[in-house]
Amino acid sequence: MKKLFKCTVCGYVSEGAPVKCPKCGVDENKFEELSSEASEKIYRSNKSNDIHIEIIALAEKIAFLSQEGIDDNLDPKCVSAFTQAKNEAWTIKQRSKAELAGHMSLGKW
Ligand SMILES: [Zn+2]
Structure with missing residues (x-):
């Protein structure tokens, strides 16, 4: 280290x-x-931070695809499923962002 x-x-x-x-x-x-304690926090949280960042990117991709499905407008059930997926992607993204913000404020960054 x-x-x-x-x-x-x-x-x-x-x-x-x-x-x-x-x-x-x-x-x-x-x-x-x-300090070694501060350094340990940063090294220890590195992988989790990277996972959150990747989850945020994937959620953004889900939101983008969902919007394509909404715009395609095949039938109401599909539009409903895509709308739900888009909303769930927002929740996933914001949950990971909130966790990252917490890490930053605690020196795990
Ligand atoms: Zn500088």
């Missing part, structure tokens, strides 16, 4: 000591080394 350093200007987290922030461009003296 590499040591993590956080940019005190923009919050970018770097593995190892950076020369320059790749996000905001400040020099290395604006980075602070994270």
